[in-house]
Amino acid sequence: MKSGHGESVIEHITRQWQHERPDLDLGDFLLAIYLRRLGQLIENEYDRMCQARFGMSARDMRVLLALRRGGPPHALRPTDLFESLLVTSGAVTKQVDRLERRRLVKRLPDPDHGGGFRVQLTPRGLEMVDAAVDLLAKSSPIKPATSQVDKREREAAARFCLKLISLLESAKEPAAAAATTRKRARRAPRVRP
Numbered sequence: 340m341k342s343g344h345g346e347s348v349i350e351h352i353t354r355q356w357q358h359e360r361p362d363l364d365l366g367d368f369l370l371a372i373y374l375r376r377l378g379q380l381i382e383n384e385y386d387r388m389c390q391a392r393f394g395m396s397a398r399d400m401r402v403l404l405a406l407r408r409g410g411p412p413h414a415l416r417p418t419d420l421f422e423s424l425l426v427t428s429g430a431v432t433k434q435v436d437r438l439e440r441r442r443l444v445k446r447l448p449d450p451d452h453g454g455g456f457r458v459q460l461t462p463r464g465l466e467m468v469d470a471a472v473d474l475l476a477k478s479s480p481i482k483p484a485t486s487q488v489d490k491r492e493r494e495a496a497a498r499f500c501l502k503l504i505s506l507l508e509s510a511k512e513p514a515a516a517a518a519t520t521r522k523r524a525r526r527a528p529r530v531r532p
Contacts, residue, residue, distance in 0.1 A: 349376055384480035392474060393467060395437075398426075402434045403443060403468040406460045414459035416449060443467060 346354070352372065356365055386397040393400065405423050406413045415423075421431040435458050438444040443464030449455040460468065479485070485493055 349373060381480055388474070388480060389471070393471060395441075398430075399434050399437055400468075400471055402431070402438060402458075403460065403464055403471070406444065406458065407465065407468045407472070412459060413465060414447065414457040416452070416455060416457055420458060438464070 349372070353369055356369065382397060389395055389397045389400045401424055402420060405420055406415055409415060417428060417431050417435065420435075421428050424431065426434075435444060435446070439446065442461055444458050445461055446456045447459050449457045488496075
């Protein structure tokens with residue numbers, strides 16, 4: 340998308356910020372904007388592809404992909420799903436309901452958790468998700484762009500993204516552990532001397 344000045348909207352935003360705040364190193368701030376925009380572009384195209392080819396949202400397809408990548412028996416607890424997909428438990432419940440109505444998944448009792456259940460791909464779901472993986476491998480939503488970038492640049496970009504994700508996630512772990520400790524301390528019964 341062009342801003343009307345022969346540059347992309349993101350280039351225009353970059354130029355504006357550099358003009359308005361030349362006193363700051365905006366590298367990380369701008370990189371976050373670029374990554375967010377890249378994520379939006381990919382998500383929009385991936386969702387269009389999933390809707391056109393499979394009649395479902397990209398979010399629902401990600402549930403099938405999560406079940407498939409774990410290998411046989413292609414079953415996970417809802418908790419495993421929402422943690423790996425970074426969504427709420429309520430979102431996973433709605434997604435599983437939709438996929439179950441289409442007979443792509445089924446709920447099975449979880450022998451390890453009394454009263455709990457696992458979500459498992461049905462043969463029909465396995466067939467659909469394998470077709471999706473084949474399609475993504477051959478014509479990924481980013482293929483038009485990555486086909487114009489050499490292999491070394493793609494590999495370097497993948498390494499950079501994986502490293503950045505790892506560093507950001509590991510930085511959050513101590514904060515999450517401290518928050519859990521504070522919550523437990525607030526809930527602990529007070530002992531009177």
